[in-house]
Amino acid sequence: DGGITQSPKYLFRKEGQNVTLSCEQNLNHDAMYWYRQDPGQGLRLIYYSQIVNDFQKGDIAEGYSVSREKKESFPLTVTSAQKNPTAFYLCASSTKGVPDTQYFGPGTRLTVL
Amino acid sequence: GQQVMQIPQYQHVQEGEDFTTYCNSSTTLSNIQWYKQRPGGHPVFLIQLVKSGEVKKQKRLTFQFGEAKKNSSLHITATQTTDVGTYFCAKGGSEKLVFGKGTKLTVNP
Numbered sequence: 192d193g194g195i196t197q198s199p200k201y202l203f204r205k206e207g208q209n210v211t212l213s214c215e216q217n218l219n220h221d222a223m224y225w226y227r228q229d230p231g232q233g234l235r236l237i238y239y240s241q242i243v244n245d246f247q248k249g250d251i252a253e254g255y256s257v258s259r260e261k262k263e264s265f266p267l268t269v270t271s272a273q274k275n276p277t278a279f280y281l282c283a284s285s286t287k288g289v290p291d292t293q294y295f296g297p298g299t300r301l302t303v304l
Numbered sequence: 305g306q307q308v309m310q311i312p313q314y315q316h317v318q319e320g321e322d323f324t325t326y327c328n329s330s331t332t333l334s335n336i337q338w339y340k341q342r343p344g345g346h347p348v349f350l351i352q353l354v355k356s357g358e359v360k361k362q363k364r365l366t367f368q369f370g371e372a373k374k375n376s377s378l379h380i381t382a383t384q385t386t387d388v389g390t391y392f393c394a395k396g397g398s399e400k401l402v403f404g405k406g407t408k409l410t411v412n413p
Binding site: 222224226231232233234236239241247249281283291292293294295296297298 | 345399402
């Protein structure tokens with residue numbers, strides 16, 4: 192089965208801890224994206240990557256970090272510097288950045304206690 | 305900025321009624337995409353519009369792209385309970401999509 196996987200589906204962390212969210216795709220897509228979704232806010236872009244070993248900040252990158260060491264993987268770290276990390280995080284991929292259809296993973300709901 | 309404005313934010317209808325959501329931009333759009341997110345789910349691509357004045361249909365869903373390529377609409381005829389969810393438009397034309405805030409549709413059976 193081809194697709195995007197995110198794990199875990201639900202994640203709980205204590206305030207002050209860094210946490211890494213997993214995103215893996217086997218669609219052979221070049222571009223990958225991380226979004227944050229809050230109620231009534233739509234989808235806000237955190238980081239995106241169009242090629243291995245390269246990535247760009249999105250609209251709300253502060254307090255987050257990413258890496259793109261492999262084409263199929265784009266993990267997101269939510270650091271303790273992120274002031275309000277509780278949210279639904281969505282990973283997506285596309286064949287190319289401009290302006291192709293994006294395929295989304297099932298999401299990870301992060302709750303920081 | 306690069307925003308796309310989507311209205312209304314919420315829409316509640318009786319089953320069988322029609323529904324329309326609108327997406328507006330202050331700048332000309334290269335293309336517009338529409339996504340649907342079911343409650344508790346993730347966004348799923350519905351369609352992409354590229355040409356001025358383009359109209360595309362998917363069963364009860366009709367998508368339009370304005371003549372000036374600054375607005376788009378999604379119309380659902382005779383809504384069903386399976387239509388519930390949030391509908392997002394997204395503007396393309398660069399290396400990333402810019403999503404509207406979405407219209408949340410609820411349907412009363």
